[in-house]
Amino acid sequence: MKVPEAALLGLLALFTQACPGPSVAPEMRDVDLPGIDTTDFTPRERHEFSTYVSEFPAPCGDLAVPVAQCVLEKRACPSCTPAAQLIAKAVRDGMSREQVRELYANSTMPLAGSPSRGPENAPVVLVEFADFECPFCQKLAPLLDDIWEKRKDKLRFVYKYLPLGMHKHGEPAARAAIAAQMQGKFWEMHHLLFANGEHLEADDLVHYAQSIGLDVERFQHDMDSDAATSRIKADRKLADDLKVNGTPMIYVDGQPYDLHKDLDEFVDAEIAAHTR
Numbered sequence: 417m418k419v420p421e422a423a424l425l426g427l428l429a430l431f432t433q434a435c436p437g438p439s440v441a442p443e444m445r446d447v448d449l450p451g452i453d454t455t456d457f458t459p460r461e462r463h464e465f466s467t468y469v470s471e472f473p474a475p476c477g478d479l480a481v482p483v484a485q486c487v488l489e490k491r492a493c494p495s496c497t498p499a500a501q502l503i504a505k506a507v508r509d510g511m512s513r514e515q516v517r518e519l520y521a522n523s524t525m526p527l528a529g530s531p532s533r534g535p536e537n538a539p540v541v542l543v544e545f546a547d548f549e550c551p552f553c554q555k556l557a558p559l560l561d562d563i564w565e566k567r568k569d570k571l572r573f574v575y576k577y578l579p580l581g582m583h584k585h586g587e588p589a590a591r592a593a594i595a596a597q598m599q600g601k602f603w604e605m606h607h608l609l610f611a612n613g614e615h616l617e618a619d620d621l622v623h624y625a626q627s628i629g630l631d632v633e634r635f636q637h638d639m640d641s642d643a644a645t646s647r648i649k650a651d652r653k654l655a656d657d658l659k660v661n662g663t664p665m666i667y668v669d670g671q672p673y674d675l676h677k678d679l680d681e682f683v684d685a686e687i688a689a690h691t692r
């Protein structure tokens with residue numbers, strides 16, 4: 417029996433409504449973000465940048481929005497504009513998608529609770545994973561102090577505790593620094609521990625606490641506290657996630673620093689890229 421053409425068309429309409437074909441997502445429009453200079457981008461670079469800032473989550477954990485939305489809506493997250501600047505620089509440097517994603521993940525590592533100095537909204541953040549008994553960390557400490565002193569208005573320096581198992585005084589020294597941090601004297605203790613890296617016995621730590629005016633009884637209690645244990649565990653887990661396999665390990669705006677390069681130049685290049 418021949419089915420009328422009108423009936424066939426009706427059945428076809430019903431079929432396509434019940435079993436729709438694959439939808440085609442509308443092409444994403446490129447975005448322009450205030451404070452982010454992309455005037456030198458090629459069309460391809462502009463599209464890559466727009467894709468990343470529209471996909472990557474805002475670095476402030478309490479905001480469930482992409483970086484672009486955070487910047488455009490002027491959300492209360494001081495890290496969104498620097499994050500967008502970092503992505504723009506990565507695109508400008510020709511990084512692949514995976515490289516940009518890894519860089520962004522490293523640069524947005526959690527910093528809350530870690531001792532730091534410099535403006536929280538500094539254009540560049542330097543993060544160091546270190547062990548107070550590590551001789552290489554001890555040698556690097558004065559250089560890092562000098563680098564920060566010269567750029568303290570543009571550089572935020574963040575310290576992460578990573579005492580290594582091979583150093584028996586590494587964890588007690590880290591606990592001493594955490595206890596000092598609880599009394600607002602982390603950097604004073606930091607300097608003493610690195611300057612006296614061969615003298616980290618229990619009596620030495622108490623002496624350092626006394627010399628910087630800490631409440632010694634509280635200091636000793638805080639060294640053995642659950643809070644100190646939790647801080648060390650959190651930093652060790654972060655180091656494991658980042659595949660840090662030794663100290664010192666430095667990240668400058670999420671980029672692992674090669675110790676064979678000039679650190680002054682490396683930091684200045686990052687600052688220049690973010691402030692031009």
